[in-house]
Amino acid sequence: MSSGVRLDVWLWSVRAYPTRSAATAACRAGHVRRGGVPAKAAQQVSVGDEIRLRFPGGRERHLVVTELLTRRVGASLARTAYEDLTPAPDPVLAAPPPRRDRGTGRPTKKERRALDRLRGRSSS
Known part of the structure; x- marks a missing residue:
């Protein structure tokens, strides 16, 4: 397996966004940050990366990558691929x-x- 996965693919795989194109659009709009810096959809994500997502209405999620996924999985398996540090x-x-x-x-x-x-x- 490679050392990383595309950010938009990982966000879609862990069910942060309903479609991969929605994850890509969020990256383009600057709503996704990797390590505190706005991230592009094609950036590689690796285990230990901190991802911050901003959603409409001011909601924000703070996730730490614990497993790399390239395919969309069930919700229970998706929760094991990240650690949710959202207050x-x-x-x-x-x-x-x-x-x-x-x-x-x-x-x-x-x-x-x-x-x-x-x-x-x-x-x-």
Whole structure:
């Protein structure tokens, strides 16, 4: 076996992305970092490399390669190919957004500002 595997193939194999083309697109967009540096899809990954993935919504995963895979495998086998060092999400940010009762209309400006403060955003 070779000393490394293409980054996009490995990301697809461990089920980080649903398709290889999605993994390639994430690399092109700069959402994948290998060793703290933006990575290209064709870069070789080897055991011990640290991979950081950024997903929509601000989620981020931190993976350490423990096994090289070239084919997509089942989810239970895929989990053995990396060590997940991702910290637990902040429970405040993981909570579902508050819901309004039907028929109450749009929130007022005062209510929108209160919602923004609750979500930790700056209201402008």
